[in-house]
Amino acid sequence: MTMKNPPFTPIPEETLTACLAQLAFTDQGLVPAIAQQHDTGEILMMAWMNEAAVRESLTTGVVCYWSRSRQALWRKGETSGQVQRLVHFRYDCDRDCLLLLVDQTGVACHTGRRNCFYHEVTSDGIKVISKVEIDPKTLYSK
Amino acid sequence: MTMKNPPFTPIPEETLTACLAQLAFTDQGLVPAIAQQHDTGEILMMAWMNEAAVRESLTTGVVCYWSRSRQALWRKGETSGQVQRLVHFRYDCDRDCLLLLVDQTGVACHTGRRNCFYHEVTSDGIKVISKVEIDPKTLYSK
Numbered sequence: 001m002t003m004k005n006p007p008f009t010p011i012p013e014e015t016l017t018a019c020l021a022q023l024a025f026t027d028q029g030l031v032p033a034i035a036q037q038h039d040t041g042e043i044l045m046m047a048w049m050n051e052a053a054v055r056e057s058l059t060t061g062v063v064c065y066w067s068r069s070r071q072a073l074w075r076k077g078e079t080s081g082q083v084q085r086l087v088h089f090r091y092d093c094d095r096d097c098l099l100l101l102v103d104q105t106g107v108a109c110h111t112g113r114r115n116c117f118y119h120e121v122t123s124d125g126i127k128v129i130s131k132v133e134i135d136p137k138t139l140y141s142k
Numbered sequence: 143m144t145m146k147n148p149p150f151t152p153i154p155e156e157t158l159t160a161c162l163a164q165l166a167f168t169d170q171g172l173v174p175a176i177a178q179q180h181d182t183g184e185i186l187m188m189a190w191m192n193e194a195a196v197r198e199s200l201t202t203g204v205v206c207y208w209s210r211s212r213q214a215l216w217r218k219g220e221t222s223g224q225v226q227r228l229v230h231f232r233y234d235c236d237r238d239c240l241l242l243l244v245d246q247t248g249v250a251c252h253t254g255r256r257n258c259f260y261h262e263v264t265s266d267g268i269k270v271i272s273k274v275e276i277d278p279k280t281l282y283s284k
Contacts, residue, residue, distance in 0.1 A: 015268060032174055093258045121200065
Protein backbone atom coordinates (compact mmCIF):
# COMPACT_ATOMS: atom_id res chain seq x y z
CA MET A 1 0.00 0.00 0.00
CA THR A 2 1.44 3.35 -1.00
CA MET A 3 1.40 6.11 1.61
CA LYS A 4 0.16 9.12 -0.29
CA ASN A 5 -0.98 10.81 2.91
CA PRO A 6 0.73 11.56 6.21
CA PRO A 7 0.87 8.58 8.57
CA PHE A 8 -2.22 8.25 10.75
CA THR A 9 -1.99 9.82 14.21
CA PRO A 10 -3.85 7.64 16.74
CA ILE A 11 -6.71 9.44 18.49
CA PRO A 12 -5.92 9.94 22.21
CA GLU A 13 -8.02 8.06 24.77
CA GLU A 14 -9.64 11.26 26.07
CA THR A 15 -10.92 12.24 22.62
CA LEU A 16 -11.97 8.68 21.85
CA THR A 17 -14.01 8.53 25.07
CA ALA A 18 -15.62 11.90 24.27
CA CYS A 19 -16.48 10.71 20.75
CA LEU A 20 -18.03 7.45 21.97
CA ALA A 21 -20.08 9.39 24.54
CA GLN A 22 -21.37 11.72 21.82
CA LEU A 23 -22.43 9.08 19.31
CA ALA A 24 -26.05 7.92 19.32
CA PHE A 25 -25.87 4.16 18.86
CA THR A 26 -29.01 2.16 18.01
CA ASP A 27 -30.65 -0.23 20.48
CA GLN A 28 -28.33 -2.86 18.97
CA GLY A 29 -25.31 -0.69 19.80
CA LEU A 30 -24.59 0.20 16.18
CA VAL A 31 -24.11 3.32 14.08
CA PRO A 32 -24.10 3.45 10.26
CA ALA A 33 -20.84 4.49 8.60
CA ILE A 34 -20.51 5.82 5.06
CA ALA A 35 -17.10 5.24 3.46
CA GLN A 36 -16.02 7.81 0.88
CA GLN A 37 -12.75 7.84 -1.06
CA HIS A 38 -11.04 10.90 0.40
CA ASP A 39 -9.56 12.38 -2.78
CA THR A 40 -12.21 11.65 -5.40
CA GLY A 41 -15.46 11.86 -3.41
CA GLU A 42 -16.59 8.44 -4.63
CA ILE A 43 -18.97 6.77 -2.19
CA LEU A 44 -17.59 3.29 -1.69
CA MET A 45 -19.98 1.53 0.70
CA MET A 46 -22.10 1.79 3.82
CA ALA A 47 -21.62 -0.54 6.79
CA TRP A 48 -22.11 -0.50 10.56
CA MET A 49 -19.84 0.05 13.54
CA ASN A 50 -20.19 -0.69 17.23
CA GLU A 51 -18.11 0.92 19.97
CA ALA A 52 -15.27 -1.59 19.58
CA ALA A 53 -15.11 -0.99 15.82
CA VAL A 54 -15.00 2.80 16.31
CA ARG A 55 -12.28 2.38 18.92
CA GLU A 56 -10.17 0.08 16.74
CA SER A 57 -10.52 2.29 13.65
CA LEU A 58 -9.53 5.44 15.56
CA THR A 59 -6.53 3.86 17.23
CA THR A 60 -5.11 1.85 14.33
CA GLY A 61 -6.09 4.06 11.37
CA VAL A 62 -7.33 0.98 9.50
CA VAL A 63 -11.12 0.78 9.18
CA CYS A 64 -12.89 -1.94 11.16
CA TYR A 65 -16.68 -2.45 10.98
CA TRP A 66 -19.14 -4.68 12.82
CA SER A 67 -20.54 -7.48 10.69
CA ARG A 68 -24.24 -7.88 11.49
CA SER A 69 -24.40 -11.20 9.62
CA ARG A 70 -21.36 -12.70 11.34
CA GLN A 71 -21.87 -10.81 14.65
CA ALA A 72 -18.15 -10.13 14.81
CA LEU A 73 -15.65 -7.36 14.19
CA TRP A 74 -15.04 -7.05 10.47
CA ARG A 75 -11.50 -5.91 9.73
CA LYS A 76 -12.21 -4.76 6.19
CA GLY A 77 -9.64 -6.25 3.85
CA GLU A 78 -8.27 -8.79 6.32
CA THR A 79 -9.06 -11.65 3.93
CA SER A 80 -9.19 -9.82 0.60
CA GLY A 81 -6.37 -7.33 1.13
CA GLN A 82 -8.75 -4.51 0.13
CA VAL A 83 -8.16 -2.40 3.24
CA GLN A 84 -9.41 1.11 3.97
CA ARG A 85 -6.92 3.45 5.53
CA LEU A 86 -8.67 6.13 7.60
CA VAL A 87 -8.00 9.73 6.58
CA HIS A 88 -10.83 11.63 8.34
CA PHE A 89 -13.52 10.51 10.79
CA ARG A 90 -16.64 12.70 10.96
CA TYR A 91 -20.15 12.43 12.38
CA ASP A 92 -23.35 14.27 11.67
CA CYS A 93 -25.57 16.81 13.43
CA ASP A 94 -27.73 14.10 15.02
CA ARG A 95 -24.61 12.14 15.98
CA ASP A 96 -26.19 8.99 14.56
CA CYS A 97 -24.24 8.58 11.32
CA LEU A 98 -20.51 8.44 10.57
CA LEU A 99 -18.66 9.64 7.49
CA LEU A 100 -15.29 7.97 6.98
CA LEU A 101 -12.95 9.55 4.46
CA VAL A 102 -10.67 6.70 3.51
CA ASP A 103 -8.00 5.59 1.11
CA GLN A 104 -9.37 2.37 -0.39
CA THR A 105 -6.89 -0.20 -1.60
CA GLY A 106 -8.26 -1.88 -4.75
CA VAL A 107 -12.02 -2.38 -4.61
CA ALA A 108 -14.54 -1.84 -1.81
CA CYS A 109 -17.30 -4.19 -2.99
CA HIS A 110 -17.30 -7.96 -2.42
CA THR A 111 -18.46 -8.34 -6.04
CA GLY A 112 -15.08 -6.99 -7.14
CA ARG A 113 -16.47 -3.59 -8.13
CA ARG A 114 -14.83 -0.41 -6.95
CA ASN A 115 -17.97 0.64 -5.03
CA CYS A 116 -21.17 -1.07 -3.91
CA PHE A 117 -23.69 1.32 -5.52
CA TYR A 118 -23.82 -0.21 -8.98
CA HIS A 119 -27.60 -0.52 -9.46
CA GLU A 120 -29.25 2.55 -10.96
CA VAL A 121 -33.00 3.01 -11.33
CA THR A 122 -33.67 4.83 -14.60
CA SER A 123 -36.68 5.58 -16.76
CA ASP A 124 -35.40 2.74 -19.01
CA GLY A 125 -35.29 0.20 -16.15
CA ILE A 126 -32.76 -0.88 -13.53
CA LYS A 127 -29.21 -0.82 -14.92
CA VAL A 128 -25.88 -2.17 -13.68
CA ILE A 129 -23.60 0.85 -14.09
CA SER A 130 -20.15 -0.40 -13.14
CA LYS A 131 -18.05 -3.39 -14.07
CA VAL A 132 -16.25 -6.02 -12.01
CA GLU A 133 -12.59 -4.97 -11.72
CA ILE A 134 -11.23 -7.93 -9.72
CA ASP A 135 -12.70 -11.44 -9.90
CA PRO A 136 -14.18 -12.15 -6.43
CA LYS A 137 -12.64 -15.65 -6.62
CA THR A 138 -9.24 -13.96 -6.62
CA LEU A 139 -10.21 -11.68 -3.72
CA TYR A 140 -11.30 -14.47 -1.40
CA SER A 141 -8.98 -17.34 -2.32
CA LYS A 142 -6.02 -16.08 -0.32
CA MET B 143 -34.58 26.94 -8.47
CA THR B 144 -32.39 26.92 -11.56
CA MET B 145 -32.61 23.91 -13.85
CA LYS B 146 -29.02 23.07 -14.63
CA ASN B 147 -29.86 19.48 -15.49
CA PRO B 148 -32.38 17.89 -17.83
CA PRO B 149 -35.89 17.74 -16.39
CA PHE B 150 -36.53 14.61 -14.33
CA THR B 151 -38.18 11.74 -16.17
CA PRO B 152 -40.62 9.95 -13.85
CA ILE B 153 -39.79 6.27 -13.31
CA PRO B 154 -42.46 4.03 -14.89
CA GLU B 155 -44.65 1.94 -12.59
CA GLU B 156 -43.13 -1.34 -13.82
CA THR B 157 -39.58 -0.23 -12.91
CA LEU B 158 -40.74 1.27 -9.62
CA THR B 159 -42.40 -2.01 -8.65
CA ALA B 160 -39.26 -3.96 -9.60
CA CYS B 161 -37.12 -1.57 -7.55
CA LEU B 162 -39.35 -1.84 -4.46
CA ALA B 163 -39.32 -5.64 -4.76
CA GLN B 164 -35.51 -5.63 -4.89
CA LEU B 165 -34.87 -3.38 -1.88
CA ALA B 166 -34.25 -5.01 1.50
CA PHE B 167 -36.20 -2.89 3.96
CA THR B 168 -35.63 -3.27 7.71
CA ASP B 169 -38.23 -4.81 10.03
CA GLN B 170 -39.53 -1.24 10.41
CA GLY B 171 -39.94 -1.01 6.63
CA LEU B 172 -37.08 1.44 6.17
CA VAL B 173 -33.91 1.73 4.12
CA PRO B 174 -31.07 4.23 4.74
CA ALA B 175 -30.45 6.79 2.01
CA ILE B 176 -27.22 8.76 1.53
CA ALA B 177 -27.66 12.10 -0.24
CA GLN B 178 -24.68 13.30 -2.28
CA GLN B 179 -24.44 16.52 -4.30
CA HIS B 180 -24.31 15.17 -7.85
CA ASP B 181 -21.68 17.49 -9.31
CA THR B 182 -19.25 18.01 -6.42
CA GLY B 183 -19.39 14.66 -4.59
CA GLU B 184 -20.12 16.37 -1.25
CA ILE B 185 -22.00 14.08 1.11
CA LEU B 186 -24.92 16.12 2.36
CA MET B 187 -26.79 13.89 4.81
CA MET B 188 -28.13 10.46 5.59
CA ALA B 189 -31.81 9.82 6.26
CA TRP B 190 -34.34 7.00 5.88
CA MET B 191 -36.99 6.09 3.33
CA ASN B 192 -39.96 3.75 3.41
CA GLU B 193 -41.75 2.41 0.33
CA ALA B 194 -43.96 5.49 0.05
CA ALA B 195 -40.95 7.82 0.22
CA VAL B 196 -39.12 5.85 -2.49
CA ARG B 197 -42.25 5.90 -4.63
CA GLU B 198 -42.80 9.64 -4.22
CA SER B 199 -39.13 10.49 -4.89
CA LEU B 200 -39.01 8.39 -8.05
CA THR B 201 -42.24 9.74 -9.47
CA THR B 202 -41.85 13.44 -8.63
CA GLY B 203 -38.05 13.85 -8.85
CA VAL B 204 -38.07 15.74 -5.55
CA VAL B 205 -36.59 13.81 -2.62
CA CYS B 206 -38.97 12.68 0.10
CA TYR B 207 -37.76 10.80 3.21
CA TRP B 208 -39.51 9.11 6.13
CA SER B 209 -39.12 10.97 9.41
CA ARG B 210 -38.59 8.44 12.20
CA SER B 211 -39.15 11.09 14.88
CA ARG B 212 -42.39 12.43 13.36
CA GLN B 213 -43.45 9.07 11.86
CA ALA B 214 -44.53 10.84 8.70
CA LEU B 215 -43.34 11.47 5.16
CA TRP B 216 -40.70 14.19 5.19
CA ARG B 217 -40.79 16.24 2.02
CA LYS B 218 -37.29 17.66 2.41
CA GLY B 219 -37.42 21.44 1.99
CA GLU B 220 -41.20 21.73 2.26
CA THR B 221 -40.86 24.16 5.20
CA SER B 222 -37.33 25.48 4.66
CA GLY B 223 -37.29 25.67 0.87
CA GLN B 224 -34.04 23.68 0.88
CA VAL B 225 -35.24 20.99 -1.54
CA GLN B 226 -33.25 18.17 -3.11
CA ARG B 227 -33.90 17.52 -6.77
CA LEU B 228 -33.19 13.91 -7.67
CA VAL B 229 -30.57 13.35 -10.37
CA HIS B 230 -29.69 9.65 -9.94
CA PHE B 231 -31.13 6.93 -7.70
CA ARG B 232 -28.82 3.99 -6.95
CA TYR B 233 -28.73 1.08 -4.50
CA ASP B 234 -25.96 -1.17 -3.29
CA CYS B 235 -24.92 -4.80 -3.71
CA ASP B 236 -26.87 -5.91 -0.63
CA ARG B 237 -29.88 -3.84 -1.76
CA ASP B 238 -30.15 -2.39 1.74
CA CYS B 239 -28.75 1.12 1.22
CA LEU B 240 -29.66 3.88 -1.25
CA LEU B 241 -27.40 6.49 -2.80
CA LEU B 242 -29.24 9.58 -4.02
CA LEU B 243 -27.33 11.93 -6.30
CA VAL B 244 -29.18 15.19 -5.86
CA ASP B 245 -29.07 18.88 -6.59
CA GLN B 246 -29.37 20.52 -3.16
CA THR B 247 -30.93 23.97 -3.01
CA GLY B 248 -29.15 26.02 -0.33
CA VAL B 249 -28.18 23.94 2.68
CA ALA B 250 -28.95 20.33 3.61
CA CYS B 251 -28.50 20.56 7.39
CA HIS B 252 -31.13 21.86 9.81
CA THR B 253 -28.32 23.78 11.56
CA GLY B 254 -27.94 25.92 8.41
CA ARG B 255 -24.74 24.20 7.32
CA ARG B 256 -24.30 22.94 3.79
CA ASN B 257 -23.93 19.33 5.01
CA CYS B 258 -24.58 17.48 8.26
CA PHE B 259 -21.10 15.99 8.78
CA TYR B 260 -19.45 18.91 10.54
CA HIS B 261 -17.92 17.14 13.56
CA GLU B 262 -14.42 15.80 12.96
CA VAL B 263 -12.53 13.61 15.41
CA THR B 264 -8.85 14.57 15.28
CA SER B 265 -5.75 13.90 17.36
CA ASP B 266 -6.28 17.43 18.73
CA GLY B 267 -9.87 16.75 19.83
CA ILE B 268 -13.33 16.98 18.25
CA LYS B 269 -13.57 19.97 15.90
CA VAL B 270 -16.49 21.72 14.18
CA ILE B 271 -15.23 21.97 10.60
CA SER B 272 -17.92 23.95 8.76
CA LYS B 273 -19.78 27.15 9.42
CA VAL B 274 -23.46 28.03 9.50
CA GLU B 275 -24.38 29.51 6.12
CA ILE B 276 -28.04 30.31 6.75
CA ASP B 277 -29.45 31.17 10.20
CA PRO B 278 -31.83 28.30 11.11
CA LYS B 279 -34.33 30.91 12.37
CA THR B 280 -34.58 32.13 8.78
CA LEU B 281 -34.96 28.59 7.45
CA TYR B 282 -37.86 27.64 9.67
CA SER B 283 -39.73 30.92 10.08
CA LYS B 284 -41.52 30.75 6.73
